[in-house]
Amino acid sequence: MKINLKNSSINSEELESCSRIIRVAHEKLHLKTGAGSDFLGWVNLKIEKSELEKIKCAAKRIREKSDILIVIGIGGSYLGARAVIDALSHNFYPKNVIFAGNNLSPDYLNDLLDYVSTKSITLNVISKSGTTTEPAIAFKVLRDYMEKRYGKEETKERIFVTTDKEKGVLKEISDQNGYETFVVPDDVGGRYSVFTAVGLLPIAAAGIDIDKILSGVYDAEEEFKELEKNPCYEYAAARNILYSKGKKIELLVNYEPKLHYISEWWKQLFGESEGKEGKGIFPASVDNTTDLHSMGQYIQEGERSLFETVINIREAYRDIEFSVPEDSIDQLQYLNGQTMNEVNHKAMKGTVIAHTEGNVPNIMIEIDRLDEYNIGKLLYFFEKACGISGYLLDVNPFNQPGVEAYKKEMFRLLGK
Numbered sequence: 001m002k003i004n005l006k007n008s009s010i011n012s013e014e015l016e017s018c019s020r021i022i023r024v025a026h027e028k029l030h031l032k033t034g035a036g037s038d039f040l041g042w043v044n045l046k047i048e049k050s051e052l053e054k055i056k057c058a059a060k061r062i063r064e065k066s067d068i069l070i071v072i073g074i075g076g077s078y079l080g081a082r083a084v085i086d087a088l089s090h091n092f093y094p095k096n097v098i099f100a101g102n103n104l105s106p107d108y109l110n111d112l113l114d115y116v117s118t119k120s121i122t123l124n125v126i127s128k129s130g131t132t133t134e135p136a137i138a139f140k141v142l143r144d145y146m147e148k149r150y151g152k153e154e155t156k157e158r159i160f161v162t163t164d165k166e167k168g169v170l171k172e173i174s175d176q177n178g179y180e181t182f183v184v185p186d187d188v189g190g191r192y193s194v195f196t197a198v199g200l201l202p203i204a205a206a207g208i209d210i211d212k213i214l215s216g217v218y219d220a221e222e223e224f225k226e227l228e229k230n231p232c233y234e235y236a237a238a239r240n241i242l243y244s245k246g247k248k249i250e251l252l253v254n255y256e257p258k259l260h261y262i263s264e265w266w267k268q269l270f271g272e273s274e275g276k277e278g279k280g281i282f283p284a285s286v287d288n289t290t291d292l293h294s295m296g297q298y299i300q301e302g303e304r305s306l307f308e309t310v311i312n313i314r315e316a317y318r319d320i321e322f323s324v325p326e327d328s329i330d331q332l333q334y335l336n337g338q339t340m341n342e343v344n345h346k347a348m349k350g351t352v353i354a355h356t357e358g359n360v361p362n363i364m365i366e367i368d369r370l371d372e373y374n375i376g377k378l379l380y381f382f383e384k385a386c387g388i389s390g391y392l393l394d395v396n397p398f399n400q401p402g403v404e405a406y407k408k409e410m411f412r413l414l415g416k
């Protein structure tokens with residue numbers, strides 16, 4: 001994994017000038033002296049062997065028992081699993097893991113009930129607090145449905161709960177009903193929890209090798225632990241330099257549709273970690289080349305408050321070679337001798353040049369291929385960059401006080 005700042009408009013002196021504040025941020029994170037230091041369990045996460053075995057065992061039972069696992073959760077209790085499963089699954093084959101409890105739409109839940117009516121199901125309900133409204137409602141509806149369909153005893157075998165080790169309504173319900181539980185560590189916040197049971201159980205249940213993912217995470221922990229030559233810190237510094245120059249919006253750009261939910265996860269990670277105290281880069285995303293035909297116009301010529309971070313995946317798993325006869329009337333002869341992956345990369349390079357010339361600085365993150373190992377590394381890279389970036393911005397990157405405001409108003413309207 002590499003970070004490339006060639007087209008970022010940032011020079012080495014500017015980067016150098018950040019070295020003192022990066023050192024301070026690095027010490028805050030590693031010595032646990034900064035704001036939110038109770039939530040740094042993800043920095044050197046090591047899943048206990050027994051916990052890992054328990055996760056794998058439950059995933060195996062889920063796969064044997066059911067056609068579909070419904071994962072109930074929202075925010076950090078949802079996006080990591082969805083991002084990893086989508087990134088590592090076939091674009092079209094139906095998946096055995098679907099998601100609920102991430103909205104309040106009755107249509108969504110009714111459609112989901114239609115869909116699973118002919119399929120055997122299991123549930124993994126995930127909520128660190130155990131009190132979040134969206135998952136609580138989905139869990140109520142789906143648990144009632146399952147008890148009607150399977151009876152109480154059988155339902156007990158089909159529900160897996162991931163929550164706090166001792167507090168919250170969900171923990172109480174689990175204890176009373178004897179559901180198998182997994183723990184969200186106290187010192188890991190929702191949006192940093194993808195490599196705990198929160199993400200690992202659904203990911204393993206989707207048939208993905210979590211050992212390979214964790215080997216990428218553990219290698220990243222090692223590789224990105226030093227102060228010097230740390231790509232996470234270069235990325236954090238670069239985005240803050242651009243922010244100080246008026247680039248208030250960062251677009252995460254991919255050229256691979258499977259990465260759509262990686263961007264959704266990334267938006268939550270950076271948005272919730274940095275958007276506070278009237279500060280913070282607004283994280284947005286585009287899926288290219290699709291969005292070049294919709295948002296491309298704005299990016300090229302709209303208000304110049306944007307910069308882009310492009311995820312460049314070098315290899316495709318299965319490429320397509322072109323063979324266009326000289327006399328073909330489709331005028332695609334220029335493709336001869338190039339593969340579709342090369343065409344995709346030339347679209348990316350051309351876009352980087354055009355956008356950079358249009359005063360949209362580009363940061364590039366390069367990875368070899370989209371596999372378990374590299375996804376583990378990439379997500380850890382973003383987590384560490386985000387923690388450091390939040391400290392550079394002088395906010396607490398591990399709280400989310402602003403999320404409470406809408407809840408207060410909603411509960412008032414609901415008469416709670």
Ligand code: PA5
Pocket residue numbers: 074075076077126127128129130131132135189190191192272400
């Ligand atoms: O990152 C966070 O802390 C939030 O996004 C939470 O994950 C989200 O609000 C869901 O919370 P909970 O897991 O308590 O239901």
